[in-house]
Amino acid sequence: MANEEAGDSVTMKKAPRRKSQNLPEIESTGQSGLVSVIVPTYNRGYCVNKSIESALAQTYRDIEVIVIDDGSTDNTREVIAAAFAGEPRVKYIYQSNGGVSVARNHGIRLARGEFMALLDSDDIWKPWKTELQVRVLQERSEVGMVWTDMEAVNPDGQMIAPRFLRKMYGAYRWYPDDESLFHQSFLLSNSDKEHSSMCPPGKVCIGDIFSPMMMGNLVHTSTILMRRDRLACVGFFPETFRHGGEDYPFHLRTCYEGPVAFVDVSSIFYRVGMRDQLTAMDFDLFFAMGYLKTIRPYLNPGRRSITLSREMMQTMMGRAYGWIGCALFERGKQKDARRFLWESLKYQFWQPRTLITLFRAVMPRWFDTLMLTGYRTVKGMVKPASAEAGG
Numbered sequence: 001m002a003n004e005e006a007g008d009s010v011t012m013k014k015a016p017r018r019k020s021q022n023l024p025e026i027e028s029t030g031q032s033g034l035v036s037v038i039v040p041t042y043n044r045g046y047c048v049n050k051s052i053e054s055a056l057a058q059t060y061r062d063i064e065v066i067v068i069d070d071g072s073t074d075n076t077r078e079v080i081a082a083a084f085a086g087e088p089r090v091k092y093i094y095q096s097n098g099g100v101s102v103a104r105n106h107g108i109r110l111a112r113g114e115f116m117a118l119l120d121s122d123d124i125w126k127p128w129k130t131e132l133q134v135r136v137l138q139e140r141s142e143v144g145m146v147w148t149d150m151e152a153v154n155p156d157g158q159m160i161a162p163r164f165l166r167k168m169y170g171a172y173r174w175y176p177d178d179e180s181l182f183h184q185s186f187l188l189s190n191s192d193k194e195h196s197s198m199c200p201p202g203k204v205c206i207g208d209i210f211s212p213m214m215m216g217n218l219v220h221t222s223t224i225l226m227r228r229d230r231l232a233c234v235g236f237f238p239e240t241f242r243h244g245g246e247d248y249p250f251h252l253r254t255c256y257e258g259p260v261a262f263v264d265v266s267s268i269f270y271r272v273g274m275r276d277q278l279t280a281m282d283f284d285l286f287f288a289m290g291y292l293k294t295i296r297p298y299l300n301p302g303r304r305s306i307t308l309s310r311e312m313m314q315t316m317m318g319r320a321y322g323w324i325g326c327a328l329f330e331r332g333k334q335k336d337a338r339r340f341l342w343e344s345l346k347y348q349f350w351q352p353r354t355l356i357t358l359f360r361a362v363m364p365r366w367f368d369t370l371m372l373t374g375y376r377t378v379k380g381m382v383k384p385a386s387a388e389a390g391g
Contacts, residue, residue: 001084002091023105028232030114035060035130035225038107039067040100041121045076047271048121049083055119056089060131065090066107067121071097101237101246108236116226122271123150123222129267133225136188136204136261143206144230145260147223148267155273164270165223171216174312178264181218182207188263202265210255211307214295215316219251222268226254233257244283245290252294256304285327292320318348326357334361 030036037055041048048067055065067090069076077094084090095106104118115134119125133146152164166172175181182205189201212218226234234253237246254260295316298306308316325340341358344351360368 001081001087023236024109026108026228026232026235028229030228031112032114033062033134034113035063035115035117035134036107036111036113037063037065037117037119038104038111039065039119039121040070040103040107041067041072041076042070042097042100042103043072043074043076044121045072045074045079048076049079050124051119051121052080052084052090054125054127055117056087057127058125058130059128060134063089063130064111064113066110067092068103068107069094070100070103071095099239099242099246101239101241105236105239108231111228114228116228116231118221118224120222124269124271125222126267126269129223130225132188132202132263132265132267136263137225137227140204140206140261142259143227143261144233144258145219145224145226145254146263147219147225147260148202148263148265150220150223150268150270151266152272153269155271157269157271160272163266164272165220168220168270169217171212171218174215175212175218178203178205178262181205181209181212182262202263205262205264206259208255208259210252210304213252213255214298214306214308215312216291217248217251219247219254220268220270221247221251222270224251230254230257241286241290245287245294248291249294252298256298285324285331288320288323288327292324295320314347318344318346318351318354320344321347322351322354322357325361326353329357329361334365337361 039048039051039055052065052067055063067080069080069092071094077092080090080092084092091110093106093110095103108116115137117130117133129148133148136146137143149163149165150168151162152160152167154160161167178185184207185203185205187201188204209218234250234257237250239246241249297303306313321340322344325337325344328334328340329337338358338361341354341361344354345358360371363371
């Protein structure tokens with residue numbers, strides 16, 4: 001394992017903090033065939049080794065793993081050093097805490113491969129993931145990035161759902177099947193001896209999904225594999241998104257730059273319910289503001305045209321403002337909430353949740369509290385009565 005900075009048993013080098021706008025350009029060419037796997041981690045000494053091991057266990061062997069420790073204060077450094085001290089494919093870097101985007105961007109700057117993959121330090125790859133995706137990119141030169149579905153598991157590794165992508169990302173409700181998203185598909189066979197180690201054949205869907213991505217994220221980060229030349233066009237992760245949601249602008253830019261591919265198999269184990277995962281409830285306002293901030297630049301008439309229908313565009317904007325307004329109201333910011341809720345209704349009037357929240361936001365706080373108390377009292381009385389009738 002290659003290490004950089006000063007420590008008792010590990011030599012590491014602290015990474016300089018850089019702002020996104022000052023990051024250098026990404027070179028469009030890399031070492032042919034090499035896959036650079038970037039693993040950002042923070043205080044995950046209890047699970048990071050399994051993620052790294054899953055990258056090293058790939059049937060596609062031409063891999064380098066770049067672990068960016070974003071200022072961990074637990075035993076992350078020690079457990080990685082103990083497990084991978086003799087592994088030349090693993091490079092461990094320690095930096096001052098700057099957030100996951102800063103960590104990923106540092107890894108991107110160090111990556112040498114023709115291909116780049118991202119692996120969160122609580123996710124685990126299935127052994128054939130990289131082999132499958134490299135083959136897709138090698139066979140379809142127009143595709144700049146490929147992603148897959150994922151299998152959800154609990155912290156103990158027990159399966160929750162064999163297919164979790166559509167459940168996790170709400171934007172899929174606008175696209176109930178692959179045909180509504182992609183313009184072509186084919187079956188990737190693995191019957192030849194060269195690829196006999198791969199998973200069962202999966203359907204590969206290819207398309208230009210920039211416009212559908214405006215409705216919300218459709219891509220899960222730990223499942224992707226990108227060409228370096230596409231990455232050079234996309235650039236780095238936004239470092240101002242410190243509280244989550246940084247993946248969406250990155251993936252939206254990826255889709256803006258050209259065709260992408262989806263393989264209809266679950267190539268990773270996505271762990272749900274980890275003690276340090278961000279939740280929508282905790283960071284709802286940050287996600288909501290980040291969504292509006294992300295889509296706004298693409299609404300400029302000078303940018304590439306969006307092919308969504310007028311109705312979908314109205315829905316998109318209405319929900320963007322409504323999401324922020326509801327999140328602000330939950331934080332007790334009634335005046336700011338009213339402004340965003342009114343703006344939301346200008347785009348799309350019939351939004352029951354937005355209308356109810358606006359009504360609550362214009363009422364005195366004591367009246368809203370009284371209504372909530374009454375609602376909860378009635379709800380509590382109705383539930384036992386319903387249960388008794390059912391029994």
